[in-house]
Amino acid sequence: MSAECPECGSKVELPEDAVENEILECALCGVELEVISLSPPTLELAPEEKEDWGE
8 A cells, every 4th residue: 555745746655554643754755744544545744743841
């Protein structure tokens, strides 16, 4: 199963055991991607986590 990277358009292979909300990395451009849907396979840019600085 594969999906298109929304950043560079390359084909990203999803693991057979992939689940929604899983974070993957595009092998071509290195951006972090979030699995939005498995049917059809859909990826979006992963949200950046903000540092909480111990708060």
